[in-house]
Amino acid sequence: MKELSLKVPDISCGHCVAAVRGALETIEGVEEVHISLEARTVLVRGVDALDLSDMVEAIREVGYTPQVGG
Numbered sequence: 001m002k003e004l005s006l007k008v009p010d011i012s013c014g015h016c017v018a019a020v021r022g023a024l025e026t027i028e029g030v031e032e033v034h035i036s037l038e039a040r041t042v043l044v045r046g047v048d049a050l051d052l053s054d055m056v057e058a059i060r061e062v063g064y065t066p067q068v069g070g
């Protein structure tokens with residue numbers, strides 16, 4: 001089990017949460033996605049092979065700007 005976290009400052013409403021969640025859930029090996037609208041943080045849990053850069057790329061693809069280490 002691996003856990004990755006990111007800060008995504010431009011998450012601002014439920015639509016953003018849904019869009020980011022949807023993008024992350026399509027990545028193979030992702031088992032749980034937790035998004036805090038208040039803190040604008042994303043927590044992903046899944047297989048050990050999960051790669052942070054894949055998370056970053058998926059979030060960027062739906063139009064948001066993740067910051068690593070948040």
Ligand SMILES: [Cu+2]
Pocket residue numbers: 011012013014015016017
């Ligand atoms: Cu929004």
